[in-house]
Amino acid sequence: MIVEELSLYLMNMKLVRPFVTSFGMTYERPCILVRVKSESEEGWGEVVANRGPWYSYETTYTAWHTITKFIIPLILGKEIESPRDVNRILSPIRGHNMAKAGVEMAIWDLYAKLEGKPLFKVLGGVKNEIESGVSIGIQKDVEKLLKLIGGYLTQGYRRIKIKIKPSWDVDVVRRVREEYPDIPLQVDANAAYTIKDIELLKELDQYSLLMIEQPFSYDDLVDHATLQRAIETPICLDESISSPSMVRSALALGSCKVINIKPGRVGGHFNSLIIHDLCASEDVPCWIGGMLETGVGRAHNVALATLPNIKYPNDISGSDRYYEKDIVEPPFKVSKRGTISVPKEVGIGVEVLVDEVYKKSRKAKSFKA
Numbered sequence: 001m002i003v004e005e006l007s008l009y010l011m012n013m014k015l016v017r018p019f020v021t022s023f024g025m026t027y028e029r030p031c032i033l034v035r036v037k038s039e040s041e042e043g044w045g046e047v048v049a050n051r052g053p054w055y056s057y058e059t060t061y062t063a064w065h066t067i068t069k070f071i072i073p074l075i076l077g078k079e080i081e082s083p084r085d086v087n088r089i090l091s092p093i094r095g096h097n098m099a100k101a102g103v104e105m106a107i108w109d110l111y112a113k114l115e116g117k118p119l120f121k122v123l124g125g126v127k128n129e130i131e132s133g134v135s136i137g138i139q140k141d142v143e144k145l146l147k148l149i150g151g152y153l154t155q156g157y158r159r160i161k162i163k164i165k166p167s168w169d170v171d172v173v174r175r176v177r178e179e180y181p182d183i184p185l186q187v188d189a190n191a192a193y194t195i196k197d198i199e200l201l202k203e204l205d206q207y208s209l210l211m212i213e214q215p216f217s218y219d220d221l222v223d224h225a226t227l228q229r230a231i232e233t234p235i236c237l238d239e240s241i242s243s244p245s246m247v248r249s250a251l252a253l254g255s256c257k258v259i260n261i262k263p264g265r266v267g268g269h270f271n272s273l274i275i276h277d278l279c280a281s282e283d284v285p286c287w288i289g290g291m292l293e294t295g296v297g298r299a300h301n302v303a304l305a306t307l308p309n310i311k312y313p314n315d316i317s318g319s320d321r322y323y324e325k326d327i328v329e330p331p332f333k334v335s336k337r338g339t340i341s342v343p344k345e346v347g348i349g350v351e352v353l354v355d356e357v358y359k360k361s362r363k364a365k366s367f368k369a
Helices: 060-075 083-089 097-115 142-155 170-179 195-207 222-230 244-253 269-281 295-304 354-360
Strands: 005-021 024-038 041-047 129-131 134-136 160-163 185-188 235-237 258-261 286-288 339-341 361-368
Touching (some): 024 060, 024 097, 041 295, 060 097, 083 269, 134 142, 160 170, 222 244, 258 269, 269 295
Parallel strands (some): 134 160, 258 286
Antiparallel strands (some): 024 041
16 A cells, blocks of 8 residues: 555634633634545545644644654655554654544555455454443533533433533532432543642542543653542543553553543554553553544544443544534434444545535645655
């Protein structure tokens, strides 16, 4: 397989409603779509970097620069036997996992199409549908949050995740549990706390949470291990998991009991597969996180969520949860049972609406071998 052409599209996707975390408020989601072509076939990937360096040091600007100046010279016109080789080919570039992932995942889609197989089968998936949870941002008041939770439960979502931060945490969780005592519930701090908050975080043990996601800094494993020894609720690491080696370190230290795999964060599907298998060997369950992806990134996440050690509902919602009109057909929908059907067509299994991509792009560039 030779990548004969690689195209980049910098897009803005307006959200149906603002999404608020401890990082701030997002009204519009920027992203970079990657299209690769070979043998009259094409594959699509998505770079999940944001406008600014909040969740990650990567931004859409740095990703565009890294792909055009450093990744393309290593990939374009070169023989690639398997998408599993892309990680090795790009190894001279240190970091920049989101940029790498956008290209690598496009090549996985291309490879699956050339093989005439659905991507989830190529990745080793075993499920025909995946469980879907919903992530709810910080709201202006608890009553608004409770109303949103009720609406998402009516839609069938199998797990509710709420964002927390200092002053929007224990009392909010208590109110949610009073209203919904039996729902699968977890919280996500997006690194908003420090070890000084350990007594406050201990209070969350009484609310039967599935997990507390990323309470401490993205570059911390030691304090997470201290907290995990002090509480019963499982800690799930997100931002701290940037590579398979970080997973090995986290498991060795006892920093968590659950891993959130985001392929965009760890460099693509190959590293995601390594992390999945490593966690499976240690009986540590995983789930697939989301980054407000378009239908392209969502399709990749759905394929990855079919792996056998994905044990919790995923942050993979329906397309209409975020966007009035997605850029793929058909858009992803959540059933009344809280599941998303896995596309059975070749590759990512959905058609990219190229005209919509062009319409929403504020910058585009193609490179030919």
